[in-house]
Amino acid sequence: EAFDIVIHSGLIATAEMQFKGDLAIRDGRIAAVAERIAGGARRIDAGGRIVMPGGIEAHAHIAQESAAGVMTADDYYSGSVSAAFGGNSSFIPFAAQHRGQSIDEVLASYDARGARSVIDYSYHLIVSDPSEAVLTDQLPRAFARGITSFKVFTTYDLLNLGDAGMLDILTVARKHGAITMVHCENDAMVKWMNRQLAAQGLTAPKYHAISRPALAEEEAINRAIQLAKLVDTPLFIVHVSTPGGAEIVRREKFAGAKLFAETCPQYLALTREDLDRPGMDGAKYICSPPVRDRETQDALWHHVALGTFESVSSDHAPYRADETGKFGAGPDAPYPKIANGMPGIAMRLPYLFSEGVVGGRITLEQFVALTSTNAAKTFGCTAKGRIAPGMDADLAIWDAEEVWTATLADQHDNMDYTPFEGMEITGKPKLVMNRGAVIVEDGELKAREGQGRFFGRAPADLRGRGGVPLPEFDPARNFGVDPRA
Ligand code: URP
Ligand code: ZN
Ligand code: ZN
Numbered sequence: 001e002a003f004d005i006v007i008h009s010g011l012i013a014t015a016e017m018q019f020k021g022d023l024a025i026r027d028g029r030i031a032a033v034a035e036r037i038a039g040g041a042r043r044i045d046a047g048g049r050i051v052m053p054g055g056i057e058a059h060a061h062i063a064q065e066s067a068a069g070v071m072t073a074d075d076y077y078s079g080s081v082s083a084a085f086g087g088n089s090s091f092i093p094f095a096a097q098h099r100g101q102s103i104d105e106v107l108a109s110y111d112a113r114g115a116r117s118v119i120d121y122s123y124h125l126i127v128s129d130p131s132e133a134v135l136t137d138q139l140p141r142a143f144a145r146g147i148t149s150f151k152v153f154t155t156y157d158l159l160n161l162g163d164a165g166m167l168d169i170l171t172v173a174r175k176h177g178a179i180t181m182v183h184c185e186n187d188a189m190v191k192w193m194n195r196q197l198a199a200q201g202l203t204a205p206k207y208h209a210i211s212r213p214a215l216a217e218e219e220a221i222n223r224a225i226q227l228a229k230l231v232d233t234p235l236f237i238v239h240v241s242t243p244g245g246a247e248i249v250r251r252e253k254f255a256g257a258k259l260f261a262e263t264c265p266q267y268l269a270l271t272r273e274d275l276d277r278p279g280m281d282g283a284k285y286i287c288s289p290p291v292r293d294r295e296t297q298d299a300l301w302h303h304v305a306l307g308t309f310e311s312v313s314s315d316h317a318p319y320r321a322d323e324t325g326k327f328g329a330g331p332d333a334p335y336p337k338i339a340n341g342m343p344g345i346a347m348r349l350p351y352l353f354s355e356g357v358v359g360g361r362i363t364l365e366q367f368v369a370l371t372s373t374n375a376a377k378t379f380g381c382t383a384k385g386r387i388a389p390g391m392d393a394d395l396a397i398w399d400a401e402e403v404w405t406a407t408l409a410d411q412h413d414n415m416d417y418t419p420f421e422g423m424e425i426t427g428k429p430k431l432v433m434n435r436g437a438v439i440v441e442d443g444e445l446k447a448r449e450g451q452g453r454f455f456g457r458a459p460a461d462l463r464g465r466g467g468v469p470l471p472e473f474d475p476a477r478n479f480g481v482d483p484r485a
């Protein structure tokens with residue numbers, strides 16, 4: 001047999017187009033795409049259903065301790081299984097450096113964790129301690145093994161680098177071609193709000209939302225962009241949750257900044273009213289930046305449709321609603337002591353398909369771009385995210401019409417709740433493949449633990465991005481100084 005698998009009679013969907021046809025796989029890679037392909041050791045009848053690149057989840061916290069030391073409920077097994085049921089063929093969780101740790105030590109530890117994954121995986125590094133050795137020696141070494149993205153924070157005492165630390169990271173990133181991801185919230189504003197609320201005894205979960213105002217995100221997004229422009233190096237704004245933030249991203253992008261951004265389903269689907277559920281139930285909806293209001297949802301959807309965001313990512317940060325997760329500081333903990341984050345890796349694609357494609361807000365092509373192709377370009381996954389000969393056979397077959405109601409059971413994660421519980425969804429991934437191996441089929445897991453492989457990545461694809469090199473980087477031309485003299 002020339003081909004291991006032929007998927008026939010599909011509606012093949014890419015980020016650029018859709019067409020009826022067949023797709024052949026050999027040795028884990030896409031071998032051919034054509035109107036009709038005969039043969040195949042296995043023939044899969046897509047029956048007119050959609051065949052698209054498997055999702056690439058570019059923002060997930062898996063087997064990761066928060067800055068405060070709380071471990072996520074999902075490890076690389078349960079997290080990757082959940083991702084696979086949600087239509088993903090690969091993911092790029094974070095490998096988090098805690099202060100005092102070397103990057104080599106961090107990566108060795110994550111390599112042991114990642115070995116359990118059922119889908120291909122890579123890491124973004126979280127840098128919290130940019131010492132001289134980290135900047136000059138360890139980050140370049142991480143970059144050399146294909147870890148080409150570094151995440152930094154503007155808030156959380158144990159992670160916040162400050163502007164100067166961020167400039168240091170951006171400078172290393174520039175030198176090696178890495179992309180810097182940034183969590184944007186003005187730390188002083190958040191702390192000030194916390195003090196105002198605490199003084200009035202307002203510590204129920206719902207006050208988390210007001211404690212982190214839209215202005216705090218907008219200010220920090222703007223600042224991070226200016227810092228990146230100073231160094232003329234690519235920046236990725238994670239989890240944009242405000243219309244104001246999205247407007248800044250859009251304006252700067254069109255003014256030529258090397259800028260990328262994402263939003264997340266929770267900011268499109270939930271509001272701060274979810275934080276005001278009875279008892280402590282609101283704690284399940286605590287994440288940072290917080291979910292906001294209806295107008296925000298509408299505005300962010302508008303930006304998703306406009307192309308302001310490269311990706312919609314889950315920010316899967318699974319902390320159970322018990323003492324191992326959300327309530328480590330007690331069942332009635334004040335909101336600043338409740339673990340931040342919510343699960344959603346299995347819902348990202350179904351939610352976006354249902355509300356976006358079926359709901360008429362985005363095209364199928366945009367859906368593929370937002371869930372897979374753009375993440376591959378931004379984060380240098382050169383063998384993934386596209387349907388073309390030679391690419392990894394990372395694919396998903398979707399039934400566009402199946403109507404189902406989201407429940408905890410179909411998340412297949414290690415959580416005790418889903419914030420999407422009860423939502424009616426149209427469209428479901430029926431078969432998911434990673435490098436030609438079927439990993440999920442008709443609601444059943446077909447993969448075994450550890451079958452996913454680590455993949456190194458290339459620098460971001462900066463085609464179509466301007467950038468404005470500053471005079472400081474070219475003293476000879478700009479100041480008439482010969483730097484060699
Ligand atoms: O609340 C959140 N999003 N927790 C996860 C960590 C982060 O900042 O992305
Ligand atoms: Zn973040
Ligand atoms: Zn996150």
Ligand code: ZN
Nearest residue numbers: 399400401402
């Ligand atoms: Zn059907």
